[in-house]
Amino acid sequence: MKIKKILALLLACVMVFALAACSSNTDTTEAPTEAATQAGGEEGTAGAEETEATTPTAITPKVGVFYYAYSDAFISSVRAALDEALGGAGIDYQNFDANSSQATQNESITTALADGYNLLLVNLVDTASTDAASMIIEQAAEAGAQVVFFNRAVEGTDNEGVVLNAYDTVAFVGTDAPEAGHLQGQMIGDYLVENYDTVDLNGDGKISYAMFMGQVGNVEAIYRTQYSVEDALAVLAENGHGSADDPALVYFDANNTDGYQADQAGNWSAAAANEYMQTNLSQYNEANGNMIELIICNNDNMAEGAISALQTAGYNNGEGTTTIPVFGVDATDSAKALIANGYMTGTVEQSATGMADALLGMVQNLSSGATMDDAVAAVAGGNADLYSVAESIPNKLYVAYSAYTG
Numbered sequence: 021m022k023i024k025k026i027l028a029l030l031l032a033c034v035m036v037f038a039l040a041a042c043s044s045n046t047d048t049t050e051a052p053t054e055a056a057t058q059a060g061g062e063e064g065t066a067g068a069e070e071t072e073a074t075t076p077t078a079i080t081p082k083v084g085v086f087y088y089a090y091s092d093a094f095i096s097s098v099r100a101a102l103d104e105a106l107g108g109a110g111i112d113y114q115n116f117d118a119n120s121s122q123a124t125q126n127e128s129i130t131t132a133l134a135d136g137y138n139l140l141l142v143n144l145v146d147t148a149s150t151d152a153a154s155m156i157i158e159q160a161a162e163a164g165a166q167v168v169f170f171n172r173a174v175e176g177t178d179n180e181g182v183v184l185n186a187y188d189t190v191a192f193v194g195t196d197a198p199e200a201g202h203l204q205g206q207m208i209g210d211y212l213v214e215n216y217d218t219v220d221l222n223g224d225g226k227i228s229y230a231m232f233m234g235q236v237g238n239v240e241a242i243y244r245t246q247y248s249v250e251d252a253l254a255v256l257a258e259n260g261h262g263s264a265d266d267p268a269l270v271y272f273d274a275n276n277t278d279g280y281q282a283d284q285a286g287n288w289s290a291a292a293a294n295e296y297m298q299t300n301l302s303q304y305n306e307a308n309g310n311m312i313e314l315i316i317c318n319n320d321n322m323a324e325g326a327i328s329a330l331q332t333a334g335y336n337n338g339e340g341t342t343t344i345p346v347f348g349v350d351a352t353d354s355a356k357a358l359i360a361n362g363y364m365t366g367t368v369e370q371s372a373t374g375m376a377d378a379l380l381g382m383v384q385n386l387s388s389g390a391t392m393d394d395a396v397a398a399v400a401g402g403n404a405d406l407y408s409v410a411e412s413i414p415n416k417l418y419v420a421y422s423a424y425t426g
Contacts, residue, residue, distance in 0.1 A: 078389040081139045083113035084132040086125055088145045088172060090117045092288060093321045094350040094372065095143065098171065101376035102141075111383060120287055122146040129156055133163040139386060140167045141379055147172050148237030150183050157183070157190050166190070166392070168382050170375060173197050173239040181413050191392040191415040193378045193399075195370055197239045199421050200349050201247025203368045207423050208248060208316065208347055209255025211365060212268075216261060219345060221311050226262075228272045228310065230300060231280040232326060234288030234318035241288075244318045244349060245280050272304050272312045288318060290325030297329035305333075315346040320355035320367055323348030327363055336363045351424045359426040366425040374406050374419050382417075 085102065087095055099115065106113045116132070118125035122145040129140060140160055146152040153174040160167045170193040175183050177198065184192055212219060212227060219227055231249070234241040253267055262268030271279045283292035297315075304310045315330075317323040323346050330336045336343050338361065348355055351369030358364035378399050385395035393414040400407040400417060410416035 076386075076389045076391050079138055079387055081111055081113075081383055081387045082137045083111055083139045083141060083383060084116060084129070084137040085113055085141045086116045086118065086128060086132075086143060088118050088125070088143045089120045089287060091119075092319075093324075093352045093354065094319065094370070095171070097350075097352060097372035098143075098375050101373045102379055105376045105380040106383070109380060109384065111380075118145050120145060120285065122152050126152075126156070129159065133160060133165060138163075138165045139383060140165055141383075142167055142169050144169055144172045144174055147174065147235075147239055150175055150179065153183050154186075157187050161187070161189050166386060168193060168379065168386075170194055170379055176239045176242070180410075184413050184415050188392060188415075191382065191396055191417065193375060193382060193417045194419065195240075195421055196410075196418045198243040198247055200240065200368045200370070201244040202251055203421055203423050204244060204248040204316070204347055204349060205251025206255060207366050207368070207425070208314070208345075209252040209259075211345060212252065212256060212314075213259045213261070215345075219313050221306060221313050221342070222309050225268075226270045227268055227313050228304070229269055229314040229316055230272050230297070230312045230326070232293045232296065232315070232317045232322040233280040233282040234322065235286035236282045236284075238286070241282075241318050248316050248347075249279070269314070272300070272310070283322070288321050290321045290328070293317060293322035293325030294329050295325075297326045298332070301329060301333050313344065315344060317346065317348045320348035320350040320352045323364060323367070324354060324358065327358060331363070338362055356424070356426070359424070366423065369422045369424040371406065371419060374403075377403075378407060378417060378419060 083106065087099060089095060090099065103115070114132070116125070116128040118128065125145050129142070132140070140156070142156060144153055153169065157167050167190045169190070173194060174192060175181070184190060216227070231245060233245050249269060253262065253269055256262050256268040257264070281296045283289055285292065300312060304312050315323070315326045317326060327336055327346055330344055335341060336346070343362065345365040347365055348367040349370070351367045355364060355367050359366065381399035381402065382395050385398050386392070390398065396409055396415050396417045400409045406420050408418045408420070410418060
């Protein structure tokens, strides 16, 4: 009996040890599982951090606004409107004047980036190629800053997207460059159809015109110069004035094969147009039977300069004087006053306030962490009558033009 009891006791001890061993194996198995779960959690966190790194983050904006030239009348209007918009919103900003020098603008941008400016609004000086724009974008990106170009196109229709589609830290706010030329051409054509015989001072059946170009190589200047004449000719031909082989509009100086006189300083200035016009009138006038009968200008600054020369010569002084039709672009306040007084015929309006409001919207959206594409879409959605997004270029915002005749 005692032996049986001893054997039973030994068996019970063996079972206890076996159970203890089983319990120990269960804990060991769970430990790696828990560790694996923790590792998986860490990997998930790392993945989330990677996603967050590629998502734009909110910033406290320090804005540098770089103008190509304070002297430009339209740009002065934009500057006044943007000062009011940014100041009213409590945005920290500083203006810089390039005075028509790309080198000066580049130096200002370099200094601003070193001073911690993180959002650059750039009214580019050199628009003849994409080099200046690309250099600014890359320099800003290295400093962790974003760039919004405005007003002056950084690429043309022949290379559209080559700059804007290449970077995700850039956008453009401006106008559809060809549109102003088309509107101006339609306006000129319509006016001449209604007033053809009156405008044709020498009665030769042709309208002799002068063209003042703002800047050689500038995209807007090229399109305005081209389409204002092409579209006016088309309107005239549709209404029985001239044809492709016998155009109703002829450039006043047959020896100038360019068909324009450009501001060689690239300032789109009244002074340049005034000087050209004074010289022109000394040779092309009513006394010689070859008077310039129409003046087309790339902007209102140049239109004002041409009108000043005309007035000195006795034209465009109101009732009792002969008025030479003059057309511009921008609808500046001074141009509107000239139109109201009958000294100027028409212009194409681009809204300085609309551009300033769009730029403020971009600053606010980007400051909140929006991507460039989303910021453009948000601004466009806020006023569909004034703004639109360029087809296939989601970071390009257009501000609409409109014809203005008073």
